[in-house]
Amino acid sequence: MIIVKFGGSVITDKKVYKKIRTRVLKRLIYELTDENIILVHGAGSFGHILSSDKKLNSGLNDSNMIDFSTVARDVQKLNTIIVSMLIERKLPAISMPIHSFHMVGENFPYTKFHEYLIRGFVPVTYGDVVLERKKGMVICSGDQIIFNLAKYLKPERVIFVTDVDGIYDKNPKIHKDAVLMKIVHANDSITFDNDVKDVTGGMELKFKVMGLLASSGIDVMIVNGLVKDRLKLALQNKDVIGTRVVP
Amino acid sequence: MIIVKFGGSVITDKKVYKKIRTRVLKRLIYELTDENIILVHGAGSFGHILSSDKKLNSGLNDSNMIDFSTVARDVQKLNTIIVSMLIERKLPAISMPIHSFHMVGENFPYTKFHEYLIRGFVPVTYGDVVLERKKGMVICSGDQIIFNLAKYLKPERVIFVTDVDGIYDKNPKIHKDAVLMKIVHANDSITFDNDVKDVTGGMELKFKVMGLLASSGIDVMIVNGLVKDRLKLALQNKDVIGTRVVP
Numbered sequence: 490m491i492i493v494k495f496g497g498s499v500i501t502d503k504k505v506y507k508k509i510r511t512r513v514l515k516r517l518i519y520e521l522t523d524e525n526i527i528l529v530h531g532a533g534s535f536g537h538i539l540s541s542d543k544k545l546n547s548g549l550n551d552s553n554m555i556d557f558s559t560v561a562r563d564v565q566k567l568n569t570i571i572v573s574m575l576i577e578r579k580l581p582a583i584s585m586p587i588h589s590f591h592m593v594g595e596n597f598p599y600t601k602f603h604e605y606l607i608r609g610f611v612p613v614t615y616g617d618v619v620l621e622r623k624k625g626m627v628i629c630s631g632d633q634i635i636f637n638l639a640k641y642l643k644p645e646r647v648i649f650v651t652d653v654d655g656i657y658d659k660n661p662k663i664h665k666d667a668v669l670m671k672i673v674h675a676n677d678s679i680t681f682d683n684d685v686k687d688v689t690g691g692m693e694l695k696f697k698v699m700g701l702l703a704s705s706g707i708d709v710m711i712v713n714g715l716v717k718d719r720l721k722l723a724l725q726n727k728d729v730i731g732t733r734v735v736p
Numbered sequence: 737m738i739i740v741k742f743g744g745s746v747i748t749d750k751k752v753y754k755k756i757r758t759r760v761l762k763r764l765i766y767e768l769t770d771e772n773i774i775l776v777h778g779a780g781s782f783g784h785i786l787s788s789d790k791k792l793n794s795g796l797n798d799s800n801m802i803d804f805s806t807v808a809r810d811v812q813k814l815n816t817i818i819v820s821m822l823i824e825r826k827l828p829a830i831s832m833p834i835h836s837f838h839m840v841g842e843n844f845p846y847t848k849f850h851e852y853l854i855r856g857f858v859p860v861t862y863g864d865v866v867l868e869r870k871k872g873m874v875i876c877s878g879d880q881i882i883f884n885l886a887k888y889l890k891p892e893r894v895i896f897v898t899d900v901d902g903i904y905d906k907n908p909k910i911h912k913d914a915v916l917m918k919i920v921h922a923n924d925s926i927t928f929d930n931d932v933k934d935v936t937g938g939m940e941l942k943f944k945v946m947g948l949l950a951s952s953g954i955d956v957m958i959v960n961g962l963v964k965d966r967l968k969l970a971l972q973n974k975d976v977i978g979t980r981v982v983p
């Protein structure tokens with residue numbers, strides 16, 4: 490089983506509220522040649538902009554409940570579009586919004602994902618708002634979900650599809666002399682500076698999650714989803730431009 | 737806490753694939769004056785037509801997986817619209833699709849509903865496809881979900897909003913001399929003949945569920961959602977045309 494992550498920055502325009510990159514998204518779904526997968530997608534501009542504006546990460550209070558509901562509804566809309574595209578491509582997708590079954594601090598309920606996988610379905614989950622004991626609710630990124638899913642479901646591989654070629658020694662969107670690294674080690678010290686506000690930690694947290702996955706024996710790869718066939722080649726385990734994270 | 741059920745036949749045109757009765761639905765949402773509620777809605781023509789055509793109730797096989805996915809996606813679309821209308825009316829709604837956390841035969845996972853209620857949210861769930869051990873997947877009606885929710889969450893009242901004034905001694909859509917009953921007892925013997933194909937059992941199963949709820953001490957009422965203010969009056973526990981089901 491392979492977990493594929495569609496980063497929010499590749500499937501949406503992160504700077505424009507609820508703007509999908511439809512052409513890119515459709516192509517990526519076309520490149521999903523393996524059917525034994527869980528698809529995890531980021532919320533992109535369907536989640537981050539409103540969450541950041543309303544400071545939802547600081548928790549729930551009487552005045553922001555409706556904002557939590559709105560963010561959950563917005564990402565549900567994005568998810569419905571992605572599920573529809575998968576169905577159009579004849580993949581039996583099924584939506585798994587974590588806000589409906591998970592609570593931060595409790596064990597992640599992974600069994601239903603397993604039940605769908607053994608029946609041949611493609612579970613689709615996403616970065617979402619989620620219940621939490623102290624703050625009421627918090628935001629949970631797609632990468633955090635992947636960490637939880639991987640712990641229990643032991644995928645052979647996790648492929649992160651982003652809007653950059655891989656991990657660079659510096660942020661390539663800021664520094665022109667940044668060099669792409671074909672392989673990085675989980676413990677390598679890399680400096681990440683985010684160019685867009687990301688309520689869920691950006692590339693730094695992503696790299697942390699990747700390192701933990703790699704350390705547990707999972708093949709971890711990051712590829713650029715804006716370039717045709719990178720995801721397809723990665724799924725086929727062929728030589729492709731990108732970064733492999735190893736223990 | 738009150739559970740309100742929007743019947744599929746009142747919020748959609750059950751004979752036309754994916755046709756919402758937008759005006760009726762908006763009015764019903766406007767009539768939700770109590771905020772301590774769980775809203776359960778039927779799938780109506782977003783679920784029954786395709787489920788019936790593809791005989792999904794007989795279970796999962798290689799050729800109908802995509803139909804299960806399509807039904808789940810269709811009712812997810814209906815649910816997103818309803819959640820959006822609730823948010824527009826400033827009710828902090830949150831979608832709880834049972835296909836993502838429930839499996840028929842296991843205990844119903846009610847705890848997350850409780851967590852949302854104590855935070856002041858309005859959980860919204862609906863008739864859906866759901867995992868099952870023997871057949872793979874089956875269809876679960878909103879009424880069956882209500883039975884499960886009521887068992888654990890002990891609502892004071894359950895209000896069923898349908899497209900008829902209440903329970904008649906005969907089917908009022910067929911027999912012109914049918915008489916509306918103000919009160920029926922759980923054990924009364926009533927003949928129901930459905931006029932529209934209903935993959936989840938129609939009024940007969942609904943009456944069975946109502947009887948079980950009433951017998952467990954819950955105040956059970958059925959009102960006509962096509963008539964203005966019936967739901968509002970029922971929620972306010974005022975005198976209203978409809979049927980009360982008692983033990």
